[in-house]
Amino acid sequence: MSSTIDDDMSKGKLNRRTLLRCAAWGGAGVVWALKGGVPTALSLIDAAAAAEGPSLAFVQISDSHIGFNKDANPDPNGTLAAAMEKVRALPNRGGLFMLHTGDVSHLSKPEELATAQQIIGVSGLDVHYVPGEHDVLIDHGSDFFARFNGAPDRKWYSFDALGAHFVALVNVLDFRAGGLGRLGDEQLEWLEKDLRGRSASTPLVIFTHMPLWNAYPEWGWGTDDSAQALSYVKRFGSVTVLNGHVHQVLQKVEGHVSFHTAMSTAFPQPAPGTAPSPGPLKVPAETLRSMLGVREITQVRGHGSLAVVDRTLA
């Protein structure tokens, strides 16, 4: 299979069918390379063999749910710590940083947030956070924002790193009955201003908690006003959207925008529609860590592109 992909890639004609085949590899680890806005897929071996090898750029973790204590994982502290050990063991850590895409805590309790911060601190990395709906249950998340973003009213923000523009969006505040995730007018206005005047060739990395596409609205997996946000990024050549919430890897490519939901460090959730509800999926203790994970995002040298690699804790 990989030789076919190699052939296609060398001819520069990777097609939709090949992409879908790659997406089906799942557990083996798929590298999505984003070059000039056109997503292409490489096998891990291909990526490793690239001229000078890909250099690790940043790490994403998600859904640590500190405070969770049900059968699906009685020890989310332990699995988050295991994830941090994985991160500590990564090579070339200079300049490395991490994104946490929300549900840091299970019930927004100050002690849960403090425990998470302590365990994540072991990584020794700078961490950029966005909240999940579990983090904003008390006082609209003011404790979360104060602790992780530096001020109780600093919710969404952006920064530049690695030649890319990173945008942290919050889609778990002010939910409407019957609806999905929500960004809200104030944030959308901010986003439009934040992106205005930026070169379309700047790679964008958007990170948030709930999916920015309708991954499975029947379970609330989507964001009501995401279309508005995505209309602002249309002109950019390369847009990578990273999120959590669904506790499994789902990927989708739409034009120049690729969407990647991440595994949790705490417990898996069922694939869309395969269970009566999206509640925690109970699996045998010995397989739990094969369904939890961390995500590495690399820059492929000579390609000027980003690649996404999901690794389990097993």
Add this chain to the structure above:
Amino acid sequence: MEKRRSIGLRAAAIGVLLAFGAAADPAMKPQAADNADAGKIVIDNFAFEPSTLTVSAGTVLTWLNEDDAPHTVVGTDAESPIQSPPLDSGERYSVALAKPGTYRYFCSLHPHMTGTVIVEQRF
């Protein structure tokens, strides 16, 4: 488990006090004794069951979270007396609605979860 129950009961007591304080009608008493299950709504599989419940005014409504995820019960109207704290698995929230009307509510963690309580005049 013991701790959870006490939190639930405290929430119930506060809910009842608030509801009756607002109604300012000391003659009206909760109807829980008439039929313990009259105002019971179970939360499971990310849904409220029954999703629409009709009760007479003053009935104590109790939402019991039997799901393996936390949920809330929050009125869609900002003024709604239905305002629960986060309910972890096994926790419950109670409130008595003295004023007849249609009360819509949802889970503020999972907003696709919605429900309705219809409160009818007592005769």
